[in-house]
Ligand code: PRT
């Protein structure tokens with residue numbers, strides 16, 4: 001499998017952390033200058049985020065992680081397989097703080113500076129607003145202050161860059177986060193990775209406790225009925241005797257291979273306990 005990640009920048013570290021949590025091993029001495037690393041069945045390419053969608057589309061890499069904003073700007077949204085829940089930001093209009101513009105409706109005949117001309121063009125067309133688009137590749141926030149544009153349309157997360165450039169945000173046109181993109185022919189690989197990502201996300205978002213106990217047989221029915229009610233959402237306790245509850249201790253480093261195999265064999269209600277010591 002070949003994976004394309006951002007070389008450096010806002011998505012670099014979290015992309016690596018996410019893949020690590022999904023059982024993908026990175027070398028310990030991950031140098032910032034390395035553009036490609038290879039493990040035993042995996043190549044990881046470190047690229048500029050803008051190049052990642054094309055590399056995926058051309059099949060140079062199977063799977064990539066990139067901002068949804070970049071994918072939409074390049075009109076390659078068909079590559080998106082999953083939203084990843086980090087790298088949140090929004091593409092918003094901003095104007096000088098003292099300006100009287102209230103919304104995009106006021107931009108008719110005005111000039112808007114942006115690094116996202118395609119997303120902006122689509123929005124203006126849908127809203128029937130006729131404005132001039134001035135494409136800038138970086139430092140968009142400076143445009144109104146140097147008389148290049150009346151407004152900007154740029155990515156915002158905390159809002160502090162706008163504030164320090166005397167701009168105010170007035171309307172959001174696109175919400176973004178990191179997404180997993182995939183070449184159509186690599187969908188089997190992507191499926192496997194997505195299963196791992198979902199399992200990781202579930203484990204992170206939900207905390208469960210595993211109870212092991214002896215119950216007196218004469219109270220068994222009552223206890224099971226109670227647990228059924230309390231754990232309804234989890235379906236932890238199989239109703240019919242068609243299922244066997246298995247406890248097994250497995251080496252941590254092969255956990256993902258084991259989970260893949262168990263999933264292939266239709267197991268359910270799986271709990272993985274970490275930080276366990278075996279004596
Ligand atoms: O070198 P390369 O081309 O790979 O990186 P890049 O400079 O193009 O991208 P980078 O690392 O800045 O951002 C990568 C991705 O992170 C973006 O495509 C977004 O999907 C996501 N992201 C999340 C952001 C931000 N938050 C963000 N705040 N990308 C950019 N910004 C910029 C924004 O353009 C503005 O200049 O940060 C500034 C605003 O930040 P706040 O917090 O002050 O509002």
Ligand code: ZN
Pocket residue numbers: 048049050
């Ligand atoms: Zn970029």
